[in-house]
Amino acid sequence: MKKYISIFAMIITATTAFANFNVKNFGAKGDGTNNDTSAIIAAFTAAESSNSFTEIYFPSGIYKISSSNAYALQFKNLSDLRLKGEGTNSILMVSNPGNGCLGFSYCTNIEIEALTIDYNPLPYTQGTITGVNTNNGTFDLLIDAGYPELSLPYFSAAQSKWGISVDLPRDAYGLWAYFSSSWTNVGTRTWRMKADDPDFLKAHPFSIGDRYIHMARLWTAFDIGCDFCVNIKIKNVDIYASSGLTVGLIYCNKIHINKLNVSLKPGSNRLLSTNGDCVHSAGCTDGLLIENCKFEGMPDDGINIHGRGGVIVSNITDTIKRVGPPRHAYFAIGDEIQILDNKNGGTRGNAQILKAIQIRNVEWEITLDKPFPKLNADWSFGDKLNSISRCGQNSIIKNNSFGAHRGRDILLRSHDILVTSNNFFNPSLAWESVSLENRYTYYAEGPASYNIAISNNTFIGGINRWSWAAPAIGIHSFVTQNNQSPFYDSSNIVIKANTFINIDGAAVDATSVSGVKIIDNTVDTELGIKKVTSPVVLIEKAKNILIDNLKIKDLNPETYAGVHIKNSVSSSPESVIITNLTAKLAPVSKVVKDDRTKIKKLQTNNLF
Secondary structure (H helix, E strand, O other), rough: OOOOHHHHHHOHHHHHEEEEEEEEHHOOOOOEEEHHHHHHHHHHHHHHHOOEEEEEEEOOOEEEEEOOOOOOOOOOOOOEEEEEOOOOHHHEEOOOOOEEEEEEEOOOOEEEOEEEEEEOOOOOEEEEEEEEOOOOOOEEEOOOOOOOOOOOOOHHHOOOEEEEEHHHHOOOOOOOOOEEOOOEEEOEEEEEEOOOOOOHHHHHOOOOOOEEEEEEOOOOOOEEEEEOEEEEEEEEEEEOOOOOEEEEEEEEEEEEEEEEEEEOOOOOOOOOOOOOEEEEEEOOOOEEEEEEOEEEOOOOOEEEEOOOOOEEEOOOOEEEEEEEEOOOOOOOOOOOEEEOOOOOOEEHHHHHEEEEEEOOOEEEEEEEOOOOOOOOOOOOOOOEEOOOOOOOOOOOOOOOOEOOOOOHHHHHHHEEEEEOEEEEEEEOOOOOOEEEEEEEEOOOOOOOOEEEEEEEEEEEEOOOOOOOOOEEEEEEEEEOOEEEEOOOOOEEEEEEEOOOOOEOOOOOEEEEEEOOOOOOOOEEOOOOOOOOOOOEEEEEEEEEEEEEEEEEEEEEOEEOOOEEOOOOOOOOHEEEEOOOOOEOOOOEEEEEEEOOOOOOOOOOOOOO
């Protein structure tokens, strides 16, 4: 479209005239009935001839859009463009649930401001469980009046077919994902769902009367999707539904998201907002700034920031390696990568890429700046390669609000990130509010997190609804599905000046980590909140831990300790240092429970 303009020129556009293209001048009706796709594309086409910063303007209205592509509106190689509306009065209504809404690839300087995105028909349906037969692996769903029937073709065509239970009066979204790829109509608005895994349904059965959502989820299209884009700004955008991820950022950089509101549609009886993560960043660089946003009602994570890599499938030489799936990845000269022993755990070392050649869509040949002669090569369990240079590093997440939903509020597999001044309302704590998680045998979405600061946040919980409680802040690394890594994979984590109110699990669970500072935090949990046992701080397979000025008020007998140090923690005196700990606990609880038998002396002072 237009050449990349300088930062100085971008500043000038804020105070000088720029080209404005009103979509209604190109035939868009905005009446919610006529399809406005062609008219909107005509406005974009006309804007291509402009030599200045361009605004595509959406006056108040409901703009029905759809296409046969992945996105209702899909663009490539655009630059210096703003899409602007009138907030919740300017609605982009996607009428094909097989579409994402706005798709951008290889675009520069794109702003999306004061627009609302919704779907009609919705990319999911909802209703009530009226029957369960665990022997046959089926359950019956009575769909609410006005919601889509499962006979609509996009449910069968969905790339992922699953659902969750919801208890909105108690702000509870069910943990379990029920995959169901087939169903039969057995009555008016009633469908018999066949569980893909009958044993899973038997292990986690529904109760009659449970509320349930079934999604027609996409992996390839998002409400706002950006691939290989630079300088993207999303401001004052409201989103009420999505077929896949809400905002998907793949190999982008310079991202600023301000006042993105993902929520249940006001005035509706919807149980779900969007079908996936609210902000999903994979392989991005230069950091993201995510601020003043609200996220609620989704079945997955609020913010998910990670890298993309692959597994070693062939050792061509000591320095030349073939890298394969499972995920589409991108490598470039100068990238720093981390190599993990994917079978046994542990890091083999870091290297810089000197040469990168894409052999096939999901296969690369890379040349490293140092030899690695004995890497495990296997298409499934070869040594894993994580990107250090393309994992959303240097991001800032601040002043956001997280409401009830299924999944984690923030999941980080990255480094050098600040999480500050956010409000986390997670009344059931089935998942961590902030999760720093590494999984060796999972997709190459690392690295294990390091140089992370979590400060001045508020974590609000409630009465536990499960047989366990996840920590508010969890640091974990898994070699297999449930086995913790024996290595100190994460490092240099600062958890400072946070407030934890009525949490039903641990405030902090630090495992497979070195260098954690837990400083100036306050935990205040009312009597009667907890239903399962947990400490306030759990330390396991960790070293170099400092806990200073931790204030605890929790008289629940289920809180068995203020700090629990497991015997997998190093027995050296400097491994755990506790100072200025104030704890008001139940009489049966311990201030510090130390399982280590060979510990010389725990360094503490001013314990109450």
